[in-house]
Amino acid sequence: MTSNEILDKLEEMFPNAECELIHENPFQLAVAVVLSAQATDVSVNKVTPELFKKYPTPQTMAKADIKDIEKYIKTIGLYHNKAKSILGLAQGLVGEFDGVMPQTMDELITLPGVGRKSANVILSVCFEVPAIAVDTHVERISKRLKFAYKNDTVLEVEKKLMRKIDKSRWNRAHHLFIFFGRYFCTARNPKCDECPFTEQCCDTKAKKMKGIV
DNA sequence: ATCCCGAGGG
């Protein structure tokens, strides 16, 4: 199967794959993305509505007490670092960017808690810039379906995906890989028995040889 | 390479 054929099939399986983080503007998406590190979007969506209600703008959050922020986000884990990150994110936006979300990779990654992956999500979801954010799902799926090798770094995975996938499909591919990874080709118990990609999957073949599938 | 970390699933 070609890259386009794989994406066509994924479109068929997940026609409404999209960003599931609750947000109403770029600031809120940036906060939600930072909070989503090593946490499920479900758990993030559980706390952000109340958080955004209390701190709707970078200006209001910039003046928040970090302890109060921690209280709101405690249930998602890693809450100490994340509270510091989103407080610094709000302060950085106000102090360096006049409260307006920047639209370049170089500027975005200067914000605390925002690395390459989060920046790519903000660029593609908020500003429709072609980008492929490589998170845990995208990395796993890319390696299982042989878009990349197992020991490739996330940056190498991103470069290979950009090379092998048409630029016009980058943003869709990101969400399709996420949905496929989240609901079908999961880390622990992937649904190999009903998977349309078993031919080009390294993991499934390994399992077949062992008689697992 | 290590740390951060609670919640949900199997």
Add this chain to the structure above:
DNA sequence: CCCTCTGGAT
């Protein structure tokens, strides 16, 4: 019980 979750900073 153990593993995983839209990672980033040190």
